[in-house]
Amino acid sequence: MKCVINRRAEFSASHRYYLPEWSMTKNEEQFGANSFFPGHGHNYVLFVSLEGGINEYGMIENLSLIKKIIKQQITDQFNYSYLNNICQEFGDALPTTENIARIIWERLYPHLPIINIKLFEHPRLWAEYRGNNMQATLTTQVHFSAAHRLALPNLSLEENIKIYGKCARVHGHGHNYFLDVSVTGNIDERTGMIVDLEDLQNIVNDYIVEPFDHTFLNKDVPYFVQTIPTAENIALYIAQLLKEPIKNLGVVLHKVKLTESPNNSCEIYCS
Structure with a gap:
């Protein structure tokens, strides 16, 4: 029987997205404010x-x-550093979240039986790497607020309450939803990225946040006029909406996780 344990560590570091073979204009077009000197942390x-x-x-x-081992190989070297300069790996490919996760794996793998590296750049952006060549997973989290009611139209209020409890009450109720969108792709050998993060975030905002935020899902989103907006159905619909636009970015939608409340969440795996 196998057992998995997880060890947490922290480090503070700065970095800059800038390729010297590109002009300043091209760097700024590609990386935005992340290209500005001297970087950010x-x-x-x-x-x-x-x-x-x-x-x-x-x-x-x-x-x-x-x-x-984590202290010697990672935190002692990375903490309070300018990542672009601390090792050759970050000269070859920029220190993006996904590329840092890959480098951490490569430094720890000879010493520990690791199966996953999960690195948070901040609470709403993180990357995972599992030793699969240049493939990594990047997750961005967004938030929207919406109301819904869980009830089948062919059943009485009493019957719906037996199935859905308080969620079947006539005037509905609301949630502050948190949505994690995880995509998988290959790390570019020069930019260190699997996808342009701004493009990914724009797709999630355009396809999900703007149409869903501050709505009564049953009435304002046509799909849920006929489909009960449970957390499972909302997450499934979100996955269906995002799959093709994300594929067009050159990555694969791996998973969507919808958190309805601290006690209730749903995950849809797409790959």
């Missing part, structure tokens, strides 16, 4: 996942050893 949060069997000491790996 983040408080990164790192989760290292390890897998193995539980040994005679009740562990898959000695925790002190895990902490020591």
Whole structure:
């Protein structure tokens, strides 16, 4: 039987998206404010996942050893650094979130039985890398507020309440939804990116946030006139809306996660 454990670490670092072989104009067109000198910084949060069997000491790996290796290989070198300059890897490909996750994997893999690196640039943007050549996953999180009612039109109010409880009340209720959109693709060997983040965020905003935000889903979104807007159905519809536009960016929609409340969320896996 396999066991997976996760170790958390933090580091603060700055970086800049700038390719010297490009003109300043091209860099600014491609990377926007991220190209400006001298760069900008983040408080990164790192989760290292390890897998193995539980040994005679009740562990898959000695925790002190895990902490020591992460400190030596990552946090001691990355913390309070300008990432572009600390190693050759970030000279070859820019220190994007997804590329940093890949480099962290490459530094830790010879020492620990890792299966996943998850790196947060900030709470609403993170990348994951699992050792699959140049393939990585990038996730962006957005928010929208909407109301809905869960009720089948062919059933009485009493019957609907038996199925949906308070959610069947006639005037509906609202949520502050959080949506995680995860895409998978290959890290570009020069830009360090799997996708233009601004393009991805624009698609999510145009296809989901703007049409859904501050609506009564049952009335304002045509799809939900005939379909009950449960968290599952909303997440499924979002995945259907995003799949092709995201494919046109050169990446694959991997997953959407819709959080309706702290107690209720739904994930749709697309790849």
